[in-house]
Every structure is written in C-alpha cells, then in structure tokens.
Amino acid sequence: MNDLLHTKNAAGSVECLGVTFPSEDARREHFLGLLAEKLKDPAFRNQEGFPQGSDEAILAMSDPPYYTACPNPWLADFVEHYGKPYDPGHEYSREPLAIDVSVGKSDQVYQAHAYHTKVPHLAIVPSILHFTDPGDTVLDGFSGSGMTAIAAQWCDAAPLAYRHQIELERHKAGLPAPRWGARRAIVGDLAPVATFISANQTIPFDVPGFEVEFEKLLEATSQKIGWMYETLHSDGKTKGRIEYTIWSEVFTCPECSAEINFVAEAMDQETKKVRDSFSCPSCNAELTKKRLDRLYTNQFDAAIGENVKTPKREPALIRYTVGGEKYEKKPDNSDLKIIQRIAEIDIPSSVPKSLIPPMHMTHERARMDYSGITHIHHFFLPRAAHALGTMWDLADSNVDERMKRVLLYVVEQAIWTMSVLNRFQPQGFKQVNKYLPGVYYVPSHTCEVSPWYAIGARGKRLARTFSKFEPVPGTSIISTGSATQIDIPDDSVDYIFTDPPFGENIYYADLNYLIEVWHGVTTDATPEAIIDRFKKKALPDYQHLMQRCFAEYHRVLKPGRWMTVVFSNSKAAVWNAIQVALQQAGFVVAEVTALDKVLGSYRQVTSTTAVKQDLVISVYKPNGGLETRLEERGAAPESAWDFVETHLRQLPVSKVNSGILEIVVERDPRRIYDRMVAWFVRHDFPVPLSTEEFLDGLRNRYPERDGMVFLPEQVADYDRKRAQAAQAPQIELFVSDERSAIDWLTDFLRKRPSTYQDVHPEFTVQMGAGWRKHEEKPELATLLEDNFLQYDGKGEVPNQIHSYLSTNFKDFRGLEKDDPRLKAKGKDRWYVPDPSKAKDLEQKRERSLLKEFESYKSAPGRRLKEFRLEVLRAGFKTAWAARDYKTIIGIAQKIPEEALQEDEKLLLWYDQALTRMEANA
Structure with a gap:
C-alpha cells in the first residue's frame, strides 16, 4: 500500500508524509x-x-x-x-x-x-x-x-x-x-x-485489544462505583444490579396543595403509560398534568459553591436484574439511603461544571433554568455524574494513546442517554437513547440508566463492526x-x-x-x-x-x-x-x-414550491476554458452560446424511471436561459441577449424534442430512447406565480387549443392553494391576450388547431384548412403562437412589464402590498444591464422579505446589486 499517506514495513517502521518513523508512537x-x-x-x-x-x-x-x-x-x-x-x-x-x-x-x-x-x-x-x-x-x-x-x-x-x-x-x-x-x-x-467521531471511525485501532480494554473499563467502573447501582431483591437478602431508575418530578395539587409524585400517581402500572387524568391521593380531585404546579427545592451545590433552585424529583420505579432475570420494584428505604449517600459525595473533577453559555437551544427554545439546569453538571443526577466521571477518567488514563481516544469515543456515547434528558418510554425495547433528538428537553419523568445498561454491549458490537470494516x-x-x-x-x-x-x-x-x-x-x-x-x-x-x-x-x-x-x-x-x-x-x-x-x-424537482423531502443537487464547476473565453469576449452573444454548448454537454440526454421516459428539466429552454443569466450576473457582465432573442436563437441553433433542447450530437441518442418509450415524457407543472401560470397555459394549449370557456375551469383549479402569498393574481383573459393567439374564424385554420381537431374529432378528419365546418369549430380557440410571432409577443409583453415597473418605482409609501413577480424580474434585469443597482435595492426594500427570499431570480439580482454597491462605496 505504498501509495497511501501512511505505510508500515515488515520491520514495524512507519512512513507518513514521506518521513519514516520507527513506530506509531x-x-x-x-x-x-x-x-x-x-x-x-x-x-x-x-x-x-x-x-x-x-x-x-x-x-x-x-x-x-x-x-x-x-x-x-x-x-x-x-x-x-x-x-x-x-x-x-x-x-x-x-x-x-x-x-x-x-x-x-x-x-x-x-x-x-x-x-x-x-x-x-x-x-x-x-x-x-x-x-x-x-x-x-x-x-x-x-x-x-x-x-x-x-x-x-x-x-x-x-x-x-x-x-x-x-x-x-x-x-x-x-x-x-x-x-x-x-x-x-x-x-x-x-x-x-463531529471530527472526533470521524477520526475514530476512519483511523485504525487494535480491535481485539479494544474489546479487552473496554471490558476492563466496565469492570473497573463496577469496582469503584458498583455499590451505587445495588438494590435488595424481594427476599431482603440478595443484591441485584439496577438497569434503570425512573425518576419523577414532584408537583402540588391545585386543590389541596398536597405533594404528588407524578409517575406514582399518573402511570398505569400495567401498561407503564401515563394516564390523561388521575385522582389526587389526598383529596381525590380529578387532575391532569396541565393543572399541576411544579414543586421546586433550594439546595446547596458544592460544585459551584452556591444555592440552586431545582425541580423536586423522587425515584418512582427501579428495574434490576438478579441472576439474569429482570425485576421491578418501588424504591425502598435502603435505595433511598444509597441515593442520599451518593448526593453527599463530591462528583468527579472530570465532570464539567461550567456555566451553560447563552445559546438558542437552552435560553430561548427550551429554558433550561426552568428545569434547574444552569451548569453542565446539572444535566446529570448525582449517581449518573459519578458513573460518567469514573468511566471518563478510566478511558482518559489508558497508556495507549490510540486506545485512549477510541475508549473516549465509546464513553461519550453515554453522555446524552445518562442525562436527565433521557425519557422513559415503556413501548421501547430498551430505555437507552430516549432523549428527544435535536433539542434539550427535560421530561417530567426521566429514566436514569446504569453505565452497563447504557453502553455495556457496545464493546462487542463495535468490535464486530470494525473487524469487518x-x-x-x-x-x-x-x-x-x-x-x-x-x-x-x-x-x-x-x-x-x-x-x-x-x-x-x-x-x-x-x-x-x-x-x-x-x-x-x-x-x-x-x-x-x-x-x-x-x-x-x-x-x-x-x-x-x-x-x-x-x-x-x-x-x-x-x-x-x-x-x-x-x-x-x-x-x-x-x-x-x-x-x-x-x-x-x-x-x-x-x-x-x-x-x-x-x-x-x-x-426531478420542477418548482421551488415543491421542496417536500430530501433533495440531491448536482452542480459542476465549468472548465477553465469557458471562463477564459468569457473574459476575452465579454458580454457578447457568442459568450452566451458558448455557455449553452458547455451546459448542454453536462446534462443527461435522457432520464428513465421504472421504464418511463421523463423530461430532463434542465433542458427546458427557459431553465437554460435562467442558468445563462446567472452565469453572466455572477461574472458581473450584462446579459447579452434578451429572453426572446435567446429563445429564438435556441430554436435556430439546436434541435428540440418534447420541449427539450439538445446538442446535434445528442439528439440521435434521445430519439432512440424516445422510440423505445410507450409515450412522450410529461413535465410536472406547479402553478405558483404568473410565469408558471403562463407555462401551464402553454402546455395546455399546445395539447388542446381551446376557447376561454374551455380553459377557465381547469385554470381556476391550478390557481389554488399553491399561489404565492404576495403575488398578484392575473386575469386569465389578460394572460391569453398577452401571450397567445386566438383564431378569429377568418382565413385558414392554423396548423395547431387543425391538427388537434382532425386528430380528436372524427367528423373533422380529412377536411381542408379552409373548410367552413372546420373554421366554425376552430373559431375563438386560443393556441400557442409559432416562434416568429412568439418573439413579437414577447417584445410587446416586455414593454408592458417595464411600463408597470416604472409605476412601482414611483408608487407612494414604503411598501408594495401586491405586485407581479414578472414585472419585478423584468425591471431588475433591465436595471442590472444599466448598472442601476440603486433601483434594484430600492424596489427590493418595498416588497416583503419573504417574497424576495422565495424567488430565486429576484434574490440573485438583489444580492448581486448589494455586492456591487458595497464594492463601489
């Protein structure tokens, strides 16, 4: 293994980073x-x-x-x-x-x-x-x-x-x-x-030796503090070993002020589950946990030299073993005396006693001081603190440096589960690691586990794991x-x-x-x-x-x-x-x-509103030649097409899931345009092509299939996959704003040229709960007028309508485009314009959007209550080209931060404008 960072020869010497050492030590x-x-x-x-x-x-x-x-x-x-x-x-x-x-x-x-x-x-x-x-x-x-x-x-x-x-x-x-x-x-x-865990899982250690040393650690722990986990069996003579003790917070009855051990009174002894309601043992009042008042005690904390206020806790149930058999009991006087004796002994010096620093999880999300926890050692009941401190000291004193670290790696796994954060959950197989993940939450009834119960089996389990890996x-x-x-x-x-x-x-x-x-x-x-x-x-x-x-x-x-x-x-x-x-x-x-x-x-994720589960994002760093050519050419159309060539080459030609051919979302013309824009903005260049120029150029330069753009050398491969598929791939569209509404209409009308009355019901359904909060809802009539064409019944029926009618209605098959029957059936239907007319519509729409953007700039007041994202996108893009960063920032401050953060395009323009303004300041 001479090509590795670390090699070991037959004589036992070690080579590391080109230097030879006589041993690992x-x-x-x-x-x-x-x-x-x-x-x-x-x-x-x-x-x-x-x-x-x-x-x-x-x-x-x-x-x-x-x-x-x-x-x-x-x-x-x-x-x-x-x-x-x-x-x-x-x-x-x-x-x-x-x-x-x-x-x-x-x-x-x-x-x-x-x-x-x-x-x-x-x-x-x-x-x-x-x-x-x-x-x-x-x-x-x-x-x-x-x-x-x-x-x-x-x-x-x-x-x-x-x-x-x-x-x-x-x-x-x-x-x-x-x-x-x-x-x-x-x-x-x-x-x-985190890195300590990484190190102990990727740096080799003596696995058989670890198993022996860990058993020694557990035995030494038993010799030092084993008496703390002893309890008398029901015969009054035999000593058992405690697996865990359930501790309960003590509350007071709102009716009679009597003390109530929550677990003792509220837990069903058969199911071990807490009842929704129970009776006060003193006055028989019907109680729920919400009606109870937590009881606090003040006691001197020798570790910090001051009195502390802490919730009163009492042991309620002990689970122990005798001769391999498991038993349960309520704590008796002997148990209580041992607990009291432990509380009077100073906890080991290795147990941290520092003040918890200000942090969200303990001072805002869950107030630890309400649970009597202001210092780290307060997370542990006295017996658990002694056990953890003892194991930590034993691991830390191992003379073999590598063994010491792997033993600490195991002992630290007991810290959370042996703290007061560990909940009692009767439905669980074991009561280990029952703390609420991702938060500091102190339950009303905590399960204090013994060190042997917590991590006793880990030695053999880890030995098996790392002997295989x-x-x-x-x-x-x-x-x-x-x-x-x-x-x-x-x-x-x-x-x-x-x-x-x-x-x-x-x-x-x-x-x-x-x-x-x-x-x-x-x-x-x-x-x-x-x-x-x-x-x-x-x-x-x-x-x-x-x-x-x-x-x-x-x-x-x-x-x-x-x-x-x-x-x-x-x-x-x-x-x-x-x-x-x-x-x-x-x-x-x-x-x-x-x-x-x-x-x-x-x-593939097609909408920023569809983030419902774990996503995997694949990104690439363009090769150096692309960057160099951009610097040489600057904001020229050739630079845009250079980017497109590079980007298309990185994208998958086809996607097949369970035998079904899918749309490759990144090959959508508008998605390619967005990536190109982001590329130029990132390099502080104006975007060299307008939307309509870019889309028109794509159509003229590259073959298109099923709404996706390909390089000439890629399209043959896609055509083969397409021929093998049972049906054409379908894009999944989520309507959340004006742009996605236009995309949905485009897809709908391309498949089925329709009248306003035909489109309206289905369009209304799409404009439902997913609509963005601050986005102004456009009228269907306006969207149709600005982005599509309507056949007025004069002249030949357009190709798109003719194809749809002759394919889906048998009475219209074989009719010429100027047949009166076909013209009557096609009248008033909206359809997607061909590329040349689409370009004219895009330019007309762009002028309209920029005109409305001017009204946003001059609008009185500090906030825009409703607005159109398409107007903001067009305005920001134009302002960026003019290096008018002040306008972008000014308008961004007029809209809610939520609306800005939830739109990738606006966020990109705004963030870059801030960066440029700061650089020019």
Missing part, C-alpha cells in the same frame, strides 16, 4: 510536537472557526497528521504528496447521478455512533464511484461524523455482494461498471465532537474548522460530496456543547452556517455564509468536476438561498432530484 510524538508549536502561533489560532480550547485539550483530542481538533496544517501536504494535479488535457465526462440518501441506515458502521444528522456512507458510495476513479481526492467540508471519508474507503473495502448490487444497478441504468478501489478523503467540520491508515485526513477556509491548493480536488446545515433545522453548535465540554474543546459558533435568531443570524446571513463556503469549494475543485449537495429543508426561501449561493460561487446547477418514497423512483 514516534510518528505521533513527532507530529504532536509540530502541532504544539503551531498552536503557539497567534495567526494560526486566529483562523475563522478555530475551536475554543486550551493547547493541551486540543492536543489530547488530536492524532496528527490524520486528525487535528483544530484546522489541520497538513492538508496541503496531503494533496501535494498524494493528489493528482489538474490536467486540462485529461478527458473527463460524467452525467448527474440521483441517489437515495436514506439507504444504509441499518448498516453497522452507520450505527456505530449517533450524530444529529448524517447521510449513510452506503448512500454516498455510488456517487463517489460514479464521479471519481481510484486514488482520486474527495472533499467534504461539512462532514459531520465522517460518512464521506468512510464511503471513500468503502469503495475498496466493499464486500462482493455489495459490489454486485451496485454493478447491477448501474447496468440497469445503462452505465458502465464502476472502477473499485479506495479514494482519498479530505473531511472537515466546525464541530470538534477495517479502516485503512492514511486514506483520510480530518480537520476541525470553517469550510470558508480549506488550506489546500486551487483546482486540487476531484469531487465534493457535502451535506451542509440547512437553515434552522438543527442547532449543531448548541447541541454539541454537552459533549464537547467534556473534551474541553468546543465549537466556535461565530461562522456557523445557520439561521439563529438568538445569535441574530437571519436568512441573508445564512446565505452569505453558505456562499463563502461554496466559493471555497469552487476554488479547490478541479474545473469540469462535480459537487453533490444534499438539501434537507422544506422551506422554499432556504432552497432559493442555497441555489443563489451556489450560482454566485460559480457553480452551475445541472440537476435537482428527490426520491419518491412511495414509488421508489427519483423525480
């Missing part, structure tokens, strides 16, 4: 020394997204050069030694690939460690195989728990059954067999806890820091797969703090790409941060190569922010797909 000591020197450099520590923590804590987490709990100084060395330099002459051609981002969630490697969100490595492997060759470099700057790095190794480690499955699926899709073999991965994340040393390098700054050369990465945070779905930094604080290294949330009202980060802030990250991705990706972005947010405004950020960074969107969970097939 020597290698680690050498690079830790270099990292220690780096950490003393203020400029190094001043990098954006540098984690918060001492030098000692960062070094303790790190295993350089493979992994650093800070920005990794060896990323550039990794690329220099083992990357493939960009070769403009290298022939490379790929089409977008749709993937199922949910596949593989039951795989053992995926389940080895929980993280808030992650795309399974088995869902990533097909993309890496498709877009890269063995030895290529893959990047993920939002890597979370490192699934992309695992996927890169899986391309070599995959078993034969999996390889056969992938090859069969590619064969069915008409794709060649992939080239198996490991790819190298550069992965990073802002969160130290053996990480390969040196194939991955891991960094902790912001994706806005990736220290590798330009044009050095072969492919990017990334699953960034989207909007305000998950507050990663807030949630990660509970574990990171144990390591003493926490996330710098300042550059976190998120919408967070508490930190005063709105959607525009999120968009600009994502744009900076995508710009860095664009810088390091080789020209002509691809990036896959997984999108997981149902809000159209966030989706548009992502699209604009991608385009401003220099990427071109080639395909957006979603998995239809019902049909099990992929569908």
